[in-house]
Amino acid sequence: MSLVIGIVVLFLSFVFYKYFRYAKYMQKQLRNIPAPAGLPIVGHVLYFTNPKEILNDLIKMARDHDGFLKFHFFQVYTILVADAEKIEKILGTTRILHKSLEYNHFERWLGTGLLTSEPEKWRKTRKMLTPTFHFQILEQFIDIYNSASRVLVDKLLKKADGKKFDVYPDVTLCTLDVICETAMGTSVNAQRHSNSVYVKSVQIMNEIIRTRLFSPLKRFDFVYYLSPEYRMEKKALATIHGYTMSVIKKRKRELELNGNLIQDCNGENKKRLAFLDLLLQCELDGKPLTNEEIREEVDTFMFEGHDTTASAIAFSLHCLAENPHAQDQAVKELLEIFTSKDEHITYAHLQQMKYLEKVMKEVLRLYPSVPMFGRQLEEDSEFEGEIIPKGVTLTIFPYGMHRDAKLYPDPEKFDPERFTLENQNKRNPFGYVPFSAGPRNCIGQRFAMLEMKTTLSNLIRNFEILPAEGYKPVLVPNVILKSLNGVEICLKERNF
Ligand code: HEM
Structure with missing residues (x-):
């Protein structure tokens, strides 16, 4: 027994010695x-215990x-970066492509798909997937954006009585419908059947990852494995992976039966291909992707x-509600493009919405959907x-940089004119990174x-959006x- 205790004490002393040397x-x-x-x-743990204060505290400290x-x-060190020149040095290089430790929380769900993969695999996958986002492919998705936003x-319309309500859940179900149809070619009809087990499981996974990121203890796997969330995660992932895999297998069988032609449910050759159909035709190192690789993507x-x-659409509605002048300008532009509120949207229409684009860019400045992201x-x-030694995390902080008065004078003011071509050209492009930047x-x-x-122009044509x-x-x-x-917003039906 005393030998065992001796070994344990020796081992712990070694671990502490290494730890303090590293520190x-x-x-x-x-x-x-x-x-x-x-x-x-413990360092700076206390700054991160109250989620409501984190963004404001970080902005103050960055300033x-x-x-x-x-x-x-x-x-375990992190460097927070909210300065355009420094962000350019990080995102603009091909040397810093490794994601930070936080991304490990996604691995059981997303495996080593494009978002989480190590640089070596990432380079090949990114090259393979880039053509699937070609504008000719995206153009075919406009019908999907259109029908999902018509359902929205x-x-x-049932809530357009001028009373306030939270629009976020409705918008989320709409974007879920869009992504299911475009990524897998399947219709989960989340907006009509929000009780779908698949939709619920995706929402559960988002919530679990959020909880883990803010819990100093559940960040550690050995604590997390004992928590109720881990059991919920296992159940949710069984549903999500089971569903994705069944869609992949079904599509694969169709492809085998029909050769390269993918048919819709009426036996017609499909005019529109989902990302999944394109992935089924991709090759990595000269071999087709395995079902598991396809599932991860x-x-x-x-x-x-x-x-x-x-998040971007919901905050756009909030900004339009709070800024009637911008909403009026957007309505004026849409009146010049469309003859009625129900007119079907085409790619050509979307290209004409120059003012709405400036509005969206300004929304993503103030409310970047990914407020921070990390590289290691x-x-x-x-x-x-x-x-800077290896192992250090560099956390890019768009939310903070986008509210820096040096780059954006009067930063809290909502002003789409910041995104005229002329004004954009005056700024370092790395001073605006809602979609990250670089490779x-x-x-x-x-x-x-x-x-x-598509979604916003349908909503603006149909509703007055009020604070x-x-x-x-x-x-x-x-x-x-x-x-x-x-x-929260209020809606009234618009005479368009
Ligand atoms: C307003 C909407 C969106 C915003 C603000 C946004 C923002 C971002 C940001 C900041 C990153 C970098 C994250 C990092 O470095 O860790 C990223 C990566 C990524 N995004 Fe988006 N995103 C949006 C929509 C989308 C959509 C619609 C898709 C797919 C259909 C998508 C697919 C991806 C993928 C696959 C990556 C990983 C790219 C890589 O590592 O090569 N995103 N996004």
Whole structure:
């Protein structure tokens, strides 16, 4: 027995010795990078205990330290970056492509799909997937954006009595319908049947990941495995993976039966291909993708492609409600493009919506759907004259940088004119990164902008969007930017 105790004591002493040596090394290497006041050993944990305050606290600290400062949790270091020139040095290079440790929480769901993959696999997958986001493919999706947003209009007509309500859940179901149809070619009809087990499971997974990110203890796998959330995750993932896999297998069988032609349910050759159909025809290293590889990419689109756009559309409605002048301008533009509120939207129509595009860009400045994202250094790197050791996380903070008065004077003011070509050209392009930037930027950027435009133009043609009295969003960085008190607006039917 005493031998066992001796071995355990020896082992723990070794672990502590290594840990403190590592901590000392990190402190020395990063000594010239400023940090807010923290506690010994636990570091800056206390700044992250109240989700409601995180974004405001981080903005204040970023301002006090010129957009470049360090934090640590138990000596695991993160550098927060909210300065355009420094962000350019990180996102503009092909050397810093590794995602930070937080992305491990997604791995059981998304495997090593495009969002989470290591640089070596990522390079090949990104090259393979880029053509699937070609504008000719996206153009075919406009009908899907259109029909899903028509259902949303029908649902919201029932709420257009001038009374305030939270529009976020309705918008989320609409973007879920869009992503299911475009990614898998299946219609889950989330807007009509919001009790679908699949839809519920996707929502449960989003919630579980949020909980883990804000829990200092559940971040650690060994604590998380004992929690009720882990059991819920297992159930939700069985549903999600089971559904995606069954769709993949069904499509594969159809492809085998019909050769390269994919047919719709009436036996007609399909004019429109979902991402899944394109993935079934892709090759990696000269071989077709396995079912598991396809599933990881489809699930990645499902995750990245619906909550992000839902957040952007919902905050756009909030901004239009609060800024009647911008809404009037958008209506004026739509009146010049359309003859009626129900006229079907085409790609040519979307290209004419120049003012609405500026509105959307301004919304994503103030409410970037991904308020922060992380990269991890895989080698010691020279940065601003300092050698930053490998293992350090660099957290890019678009939400903070987009509210920096040096880049955007009077930053809290909603002003779409910041995005005229002339004004955009005056700024460093890395000073506006709602879709990230550089080689590992958002592959779905154009998809998202087209979907947002279609949905918003349908909503604006049908409704006057009015502010909800006494409402102010309480923003939290839940992976995706959310508001704890929902996104409240009032609607009245519009005479268009
Ligand atoms: C308003 C909507 C959207 C916003 C603001 C947004 C933002 C972002 C950001 C900031 C990243 C970089 C994340 C990181 O580096 O960790 C990203 C990556 C990604 N996004 Fe989006 N996104 C949106 C919509 C979409 C849509 C609709 C899709 C797919 C249909 C999509 C698919 C992806 C994928 C696959 C990646 C990983 C790219 C890579 O690592 O190569 N996104 N997105």
